[in-house]
Amino acid sequence: MNLAWDPPFFIPLLIAIFLTYLCSKNQLVQISALGSLWNGFLVFLQLALLLIYTVDQPFWIALPTFLLFIGIELTRLIGGRRLTSLTNELNVFAEQREHFNETFRIVRSERHEFLKHVSSIHFMLENNQNAEAKNYLNELVSGYEETNLSIKGERGVVAGVLHQMYRRAQKAGISIVYDLDIPLSSLPLSDKKVVTLVGNLLSNSIDACEEWQRHYQKQAQISLQFYKRSGLNLLICKNHSLPIPTSILDELFQTYGKTTKSGSHEGLGTKLIQDIVDENQGFLDFIYKEEEFTVKIKIPAIR
Known part of the structure; x- marks a missing residue:
């Protein structure tokens, strides 16, 4: 018809x-x-x-x-x-494996060289070279501190991403501080989810700080805090950031394609963070004030 x-x-x-x-x-x-x-x-x-x-x-x-x-x-x-x-997941897995292997290689290398450093310090002390021994020890502790901040109590892949992000920030001249009362691996999430959550938080922070440094020609700062209070895991990430348009802030963690970064970034990280928080009955809040961007995540401490 x-x-x-x-x-x-x-x-x-x-x-x-x-x-x-x-x-x-x-x-x-x-x-x-x-x-x-x-x-x-x-x-x-x-x-x-x-x-x-x-x-x-x-x-x-x-x-x-x-x-x-x-x-x-x-x-x-x-x-x-x-x-x-699927392609992105495969790339992330390959990147995580590379981070883990690199962290493991560094730990093995430091362990291998440890006795040599002790012997050098012992020789200096025997020869009353106290000042030289002190300077040498300070340099040695500074180098070990970088690795220790990343691997202290963490499972392999989580330690890998923390160490990689720490080195990336240091290479870019960004001051980065990990203030972790308990290991991030204690989050009631799979290793994959922890790496996605923390990796995206730190990667976004580093990108924002790099742009801020290029604009102001000053050192930017990042801090990552993690502690447990009253049955809640609290994860707080702060970083310097250039002004963010209100239109982007309003939908930053709600939809794909929203990003504070310039260039060809796809804006996937913030939505992935929000998805993980929602999947675990958590709460995410963020504040941008006086060129500082703060993300606060609360996740119930229940496995």
Whole structure:
């Protein structure tokens, strides 16, 4: 049965394009994740379906064809999003493994050299070189402090990400302080979630501090605090930051694509942080005041 009014073929085409645009606008990733081969194949199917509208067709044929066109586009977008998610997880796993291996290598190296350092200090003391021994010991303790801050009581992958972020901040000339009453590994989360949570917090802080330092030509600061009070795990991260537009602050931890950083950043980290907090019945609050950005996370201390 035909409609009383038979619309021109380009009207469904415009509707299809508009709906496709709305779908793609709300997606996390670009459709290019599927690659040119699969995208080309799906586009070919869609073009074939559009050819149906060039001829006069009854409504009961035109409508399913139109819905099939939209279905193909949704499949492409959702498939691209899933593929990108898996790729990102694989990259994160590879990065975590690299951090863990690097931390383990440093610990082994320090352990291997420890007796040599003790022998050197012993020789200096025997020869009444007290000042030289003191300076040498201060340098030695300073070097060990960096590793100790990261691995003290932490499980392997968590220690790895803490150590990597500490070294990254030091390399950028940023002052970074870990004030951890208890190990971050004691959070009631899997190692993967702890690494994602802490890694994104510190990575965002370092990025913001780097921009702040370039603007003011002064040293920026980061502090990460973690302690337990009244059955709650409290994680607080503070860092210097350039002014953040209100439009970004309003949705910073709520949607993908919102970022305080310039360049090609995708704005994934803040939403991933919020998702982990929500999954564990936690609470997240943040404050930006006088060019200091503070994130406070509360997670019930229940496994």
